[in-house]
Amino acid sequence: MIPIHIITGFLGSGKTTFIKKLLLSEQGHQTIVLINELGEIGIDNLLVQTIHENTYLLPSGCMCCTVLTDLKETLLSVLKARNNKEIPFFDRIVIETTGMANPASVIKTIQQDTHLKGSFIVHGLSTIVDAENGILQSKIHPEWAAQIIAAQQVLLSKTDRVNKQTLTSIQQEILELYPDINLANVNEINSINELFKSNVEKVKLTSSMRFFNQHEKQKHQKVQSFVIEYEEKIDWMKIGIWLSLLLKKHGEKILRIKGFLHLNDTDQPILIQGVQHCLYPPEHLLEWPWLDEYSRLVFIVRDIEIELLKKSFLLFMKK
Amino acid sequence: MCGLCGLIGEEAEWSDGLHSSLPKRRNRLRRILFINHVIKPYRLNITDFQGVNYLVETLTGKQSIANGLNNLWDEIEKLTGRQIDVLDPLILNHLELSN
Numbered sequence: 001m002i003p004i005h006i007i008t009g010f011l012g013s014g015k016t017t018f019i020k021k022l023l024l025s026e027q028g029h030q031t032i033v034l035i036n037e038l039g040e041i042g043i044d045n046l047l048v049q050t051i052h053e054n055t056y057l058l059p060s061g062c063m064c065c066t067v068l069t070d071l072k073e074t075l076l077s078v079l080k081a082r083n084n085k086e087i088p089f090f091d092r093i094v095i096e097t098t099g100m101a102n103p104a105s106v107i108k109t110i111q112q113d114t115h116l117k118g119s120f121i122v123h124g125l126s127t128i129v130d131a132e133n134g135i136l137q138s139k140i141h142p143e144w145a146a147q148i149i150a151a152q153q154v155l156l157s158k159t160d161r162v163n164k165q166t167l168t169s170i171q172q173e174i175l176e177l178y179p180d181i182n183l184a185n186v187n188e189i190n191s192i193n194e195l196f197k198s199n200v201e202k203v204k205l206t207s208s209m210r211f212f213n214q215h216e217k218q219k220h221q222k223v224q225s226f227v228i229e230y231e232e233k234i235d236w237m238k239i240g241i242w243l244s245l246l247l248k249k250h251g252e253k254i255l256r257i258k259g260f261l262h263l264n265d266t267d268q269p270i271l272i273q274g275v276q277h278c279l280y281p282p283e284h285l286l287e288w289p290w291l292d293e294y295s296r297l298v299f300i301v302r303d304i305e306i307e308l309l310k311k312s313f314l315l316f317m318k319k
Numbered sequence: 320m321c322g323l324c325g326l327i328g329e330e331a332e333w334s335d336g337l338h339s340s341l342p343k344r345r346n347r348l349r350r351i352l353f354i355n356h357v358i359k360p361y362r363l364n365i366t367d368f369q370g371v372n373y374l375v376e377t378l379t380g381k382q383s384i385a386n387g388l389n390n391l392w393d394e395i396e397k398l399t400g401r402q403i404d405v406l407d408p409l410i411l412n413h414l415e416l417s418n
Contacts, residue, residue: 236339237353244334244392246406248392279333282337315414316405
């Protein structure tokens with residue numbers, strides 16, 4: 001399985017600069033870079049290509065559509081070329097998405113496509129946030145919130161261009177939106193090896209327990225967060241159907257789902273995670289993070305009636 | 320694909336990631352029973368077709384075959400002209416009354 005790390009971030013946040021820095025920092029890494037750009041002519045790939053020949057531009061601009069045929073074809077063609085020894089060997093992939101892309105569709109394509117899921121695995125998703133313009137972008141563009149919430153880690157760029165006060169306020173803005181996020185500076189990751197070093201999601205779960213704090217925010221175009229707590233054991237089949245139907249109809253509005261479930265047939269907690277229409281594979285964990293062993297699901301949503309959603313969950317689980 | 324009957328296997332679901340103690344076929348029938356219960360207000364009937372597909376029928380006799388849950392929701396929308404919504408008061412009231 002070839003791990004893929006996705007780098008996203010708003011237009012001009014410094015994604016290409018970050019990737020260039022990683023590639024320059026060490027020799028001999030076997031990484032391929034795929035760049036997806038909005039617009040007629042790709043510029044970013046030319047910038048990166050000068051330092052790293054294994055760089056490809058995805059044919060079409062926008063990665064927002066649900067079926068990402070171009071991404072799929074490019075991934076399969078580079079894999080084939082690698083196996084035929086037409087291009088240098090690689091065992092890791094970095095994808096840079098356009099500043100406007102919704103990262104959920106990229107993850108979904110890699111995880112669910114019949115041809116891709118056997119060969120590639122999503123290692124992680126980092127969102128680069130411009131410390132200088134982040135506050136302004138967060139107010140104007142709804143994509144900004146989606147990119148933060150979908151991320152496993154947020155890396156602040158251009159921190160040298162702002163004063164301490166601005167830096168604190170952008171950090172607060174991000175943490176208010178997503179209290180559990182791994183927030184770091186781009187300077188803390190300096191090589192491809194460091195980017196792929198660890199499973200960021202796992203590090204985060206053990207290091208921070210603020211994850212389930214009740215937290216409601218009316219900012220960011222009515223982005224809200226809430227928790228569903230359920231004392232009884234849950235039927236996996238029922239929650240599968242409920243989530244499938246919910247995400248089919250309202251996936252756009254469900255920015256993030258994350259939580260632990262106590263199922264009928266096992267006492268170990270099951271970790272589930274989702275970003276918009278797509279759900280990550282469920283994982284068995286060895287220990288419960290809390291004593292009562294209740295199921296708790298955190299939702300971050302936009303423009304959806306929370307009470308109705310809670311009611312629907314309870315009614316589906318009860319029958 | 321099944322070499323004997325030419326049927327394409329069922330689309331893998333996200334929830335297949337966890338193994339159940341029940342046999343696969345039994346699980347599938349439980350799932351169909353539950354879906355039928357939930358969508359009762361939409362006046363549809365879902366049955367298993369060859370252990371890999373779903374057969375959707377309306378009361379007026381319209382039929383469609385679906386592979387996988389995602390496709391099932393699409394076919395239901397095609398036949399009834401509306402998408403199943405778990406927040407729809409019609410479904411919620413029905414579940415409330417039947418619980």
